Amino acid sequence: MLLVNIAGLLLIGLIIWWFWLYRPVTAVAAAPGQIIDIQVKDGIYEPARIEAVAGKGISLKFIRQDESACAGQVIFPELGVQKELPLGKPVVIRLVPESPGTFTFQCQMGMYRGELHVKP
Ligand SMILES: [Cu+2]
Numbered sequence: 001m002l003l004v005n006i007a008g009l010l011l012i013g014l015i016i017w018w019f020w021l022y023r024p025v026t027a028v029a030a031a032p033g034q035i036i037d038i039q040v041k042d043g044i045y046e047p048a049r050i051e052a053v054a055g056k057g058i059s060l061k062f063i064r065q066d067e068s069a070c071a072g073q074v075i076f077p078e079l080g081v082q083k084e085l086p087l088g089k090p091v092v093i094r095l096v097p098e099s100p101g102t103f104t105f106q107c108q109m110g111m112y113r114g115e116l117h118v119k120p
Pocket of ligand 1: 069112
Protein backbone atom coordinates (compact mmCIF):
# COMPACT_ATOMS: atom_id res chain seq x y z
CA MET A 1 0.00 0.00 0.00
CA LEU A 2 2.76 2.40 0.96
CA LEU A 3 4.62 1.51 -2.24
CA VAL A 4 1.58 2.35 -4.32
CA ASN A 5 1.30 5.75 -2.61
CA ILE A 6 4.96 6.52 -3.24
CA ALA A 7 4.58 5.56 -6.89
CA GLY A 8 1.52 7.80 -7.10
CA LEU A 9 3.37 10.73 -5.56
CA LEU A 10 6.29 10.25 -7.93
CA LEU A 11 3.91 10.23 -10.86
CA ILE A 12 2.22 13.44 -9.69
CA GLY A 13 5.64 15.02 -9.21
CA LEU A 14 6.66 14.00 -12.70
CA ILE A 15 3.47 15.42 -14.21
CA ILE A 16 3.92 18.73 -12.36
CA TRP A 17 7.54 18.91 -13.46
CA TRP A 18 6.67 18.16 -17.07
CA PHE A 19 3.80 20.60 -17.42
CA TRP A 20 4.78 23.49 -15.19
CA LEU A 21 8.45 23.39 -14.32
CA TYR A 22 10.18 22.01 -17.38
CA ARG A 23 11.84 24.70 -19.44
CA PRO A 24 13.66 24.07 -22.67
CA VAL A 25 17.39 24.67 -22.44
CA THR A 26 19.01 24.31 -25.86
CA ALA A 27 18.85 27.59 -27.75
CA VAL A 28 19.30 27.96 -31.47
CA ALA A 29 19.92 31.35 -33.01
CA ALA A 30 18.65 32.06 -36.50
CA ALA A 31 21.22 33.23 -39.03
CA PRO A 32 19.92 35.43 -41.87
CA GLY A 33 18.12 33.39 -44.52
CA GLN A 34 18.43 30.20 -42.51
CA ILE A 35 15.59 27.74 -42.07
CA ILE A 36 15.61 26.15 -38.64
CA ASP A 37 14.49 22.54 -38.49
CA ILE A 38 12.36 21.70 -35.46
CA GLN A 39 11.61 18.05 -34.78
CA VAL A 40 8.22 17.35 -33.18
CA LYS A 41 8.81 14.09 -31.41
CA ASP A 42 8.30 12.31 -28.07
CA GLY A 43 6.52 15.26 -26.44
CA ILE A 44 9.20 17.86 -27.11
CA TYR A 45 10.24 20.28 -29.78
CA GLU A 46 13.89 19.89 -30.68
CA PRO A 47 15.21 22.56 -30.50
CA ALA A 48 12.62 24.11 -28.19
CA ARG A 49 14.29 27.47 -27.75
CA ILE A 50 14.81 29.72 -30.73
CA GLU A 51 16.49 33.10 -30.68
CA ALA A 52 15.55 35.80 -33.14
CA VAL A 53 16.01 39.53 -33.58
CA ALA A 54 13.09 41.96 -33.69
CA GLY A 55 12.16 43.09 -37.18
CA LYS A 56 14.17 40.28 -38.83
CA GLY A 57 12.28 37.41 -40.41
CA ILE A 58 12.90 33.80 -39.43
CA SER A 59 11.76 30.54 -40.97
CA LEU A 60 10.93 27.56 -38.81
CA LYS A 61 10.48 24.17 -40.40
CA PHE A 62 8.35 21.93 -38.20
CA ILE A 63 8.86 18.22 -38.85
CA ARG A 64 6.22 16.19 -37.09
CA GLN A 65 7.23 12.62 -36.26
CA ASP A 66 4.73 12.01 -33.48
CA GLU A 67 1.55 10.43 -34.80
CA SER A 68 -0.55 11.30 -31.72
CA ALA A 69 -3.22 13.94 -32.40
CA CYS A 70 -1.55 16.10 -29.77
CA ALA A 71 1.24 17.00 -32.18
CA GLY A 72 -1.14 17.89 -35.01
CA GLN A 73 -0.92 21.65 -34.67
CA VAL A 74 1.57 24.25 -33.67
CA ILE A 75 0.31 27.51 -32.20
CA PHE A 76 2.06 30.78 -31.42
CA PRO A 77 -0.67 32.30 -29.20
CA GLU A 78 0.89 35.77 -28.80
CA LEU A 79 1.68 36.05 -32.50
CA GLY A 80 -1.69 34.78 -33.72
CA VAL A 81 -0.18 31.94 -35.75
CA GLN A 82 -1.78 28.51 -35.91
CA LYS A 83 -0.72 25.80 -38.38
CA GLU A 84 -1.62 22.18 -39.08
CA LEU A 85 1.30 19.78 -39.02
CA PRO A 86 0.63 16.77 -41.22
CA LEU A 87 2.56 13.67 -40.19
CA GLY A 88 5.90 13.38 -41.99
CA LYS A 89 5.29 16.48 -44.11
CA PRO A 90 7.47 19.41 -43.05
CA VAL A 91 5.72 22.75 -42.63
CA VAL A 92 7.69 25.98 -42.90
CA ILE A 93 6.41 28.92 -40.87
CA ARG A 94 7.82 32.32 -41.68
CA LEU A 95 7.64 34.87 -38.89
CA VAL A 96 8.71 38.47 -38.53
CA PRO A 97 8.60 39.24 -34.80
CA GLU A 98 8.02 42.98 -34.55
CA SER A 99 8.86 43.50 -30.90
CA PRO A 100 11.31 41.96 -28.44
CA GLY A 101 10.09 39.48 -25.87
CA THR A 102 9.53 35.82 -25.19
CA PHE A 103 6.82 34.12 -27.22
CA THR A 104 5.58 30.62 -26.67
CA PHE A 105 4.85 28.04 -29.29
CA GLN A 106 2.92 24.94 -28.36
CA CYS A 107 0.44 22.26 -29.34
CA GLN A 108 -3.28 22.79 -28.71
CA MET A 109 -3.03 21.51 -25.14
CA GLY A 110 0.34 22.92 -24.25
CA MET A 111 2.11 19.59 -23.82
CA TYR A 112 4.54 20.43 -26.55
CA ARG A 113 6.12 23.70 -25.62
CA GLY A 114 8.84 25.92 -26.97
CA GLU A 115 9.97 29.49 -26.70
CA LEU A 116 10.91 32.11 -29.21
CA HIS A 117 13.22 34.70 -27.69
CA VAL A 118 13.22 37.92 -29.63
CA LYS A 119 16.06 40.30 -28.92
CA PRO A 120 15.87 44.03 -29.65
CU1 LIG B 1 -0.80 18.39 -27.20
